[in-house]
Amino acid sequence: MTPNIRQLVLAGLGTALSACATKPAPPVEHYSLGMSRAEYRDYKKAKADPCASSEPRWLADELTTVNGTMARFLRETENLSKLDAPDHARQLAMMREATGSLPPLMEVHRYTLNRLKECSFRNTGAFPEIARRGQELLTEVDARLEEGPKVLAAVALKDARRQWREEMPEREEAARRTWCPPNPQVGQTDLFYARQEVDGRKLWRFCDGHLVEQRAEGEPVLVQPDNLTWRMRRRIKPQSYLDAARAYPTAEMDRQPDSVPSSGQGAAKKSSAPSDGGPG
Known part of the structure; x- marks a missing residue:
């Protein structure tokens, strides 16, 4: 292979590798939870590098909107464990909606924040605060979502006891x-x-x-x-x-349920043999 041909081959390989390294940013995806809206890009699914394939200002905006969505979720479910709170039904509906939809968004957000540590612009502008707040919110939202099943069970028990009384x-x-x-x-x-x-x-x-x-x-x-x-x-x-x-x-005996609704309790039951005290 002549020197000129070798130079052309190496140049072609360099161009190809450069194209792979600067893979275009994935498309913007939209997420909604209650009244919250967020725009984000799933760099992990697209196998793209947020440091190289995204404009820093775009990345900052996307991370900020997801942070805002998580912060609003925390505010709007802060009284979730207080079953007698005036707006508990609304907070419970928010938790039910978030239980299925929020964790996938959080995984995307967690991945992007971790990759942000490798970006040359990680210490510029608002990125340090965005990253700090993002990690903090991820921890708090994880804890709040863990409350969900317990609260849902408590609400179901409360409803069962109300029905028992009625x-x-x-x-x-x-x-x-x-x-x-x-x-x-x-x-x-x-x-x-x-x-x-x-x-x-x-x-x-x-x-x-x-x-x-x-x-x-x-x-x-x-x-x-x-x-x-x-x-x-x-x-x-x-x-x-x-x-x-x-x-x-x-x-x-008929008594209020401790975990799940009871039925058929309290009424006397037929015994296998007759007794002097009647059917009970």
């Missing part, structure tokens, strides 16, 4: 229709429903109108219905009601 009369009445005869006889200890209140009180209801109540740390007490005649009172054996209440399985 449907309490319906469950009690359904149990009465299921277990009580058309004309209950006073003195028949037919227990049809049991409930543990939020304050710890326990209630056992009987078809003839009697109620056994036990306060937290107290003993069960029989509460008789009003307007009982003397003849009716003679048929009542208080200990039978107390025994029926004590025999009722605690695990089957």
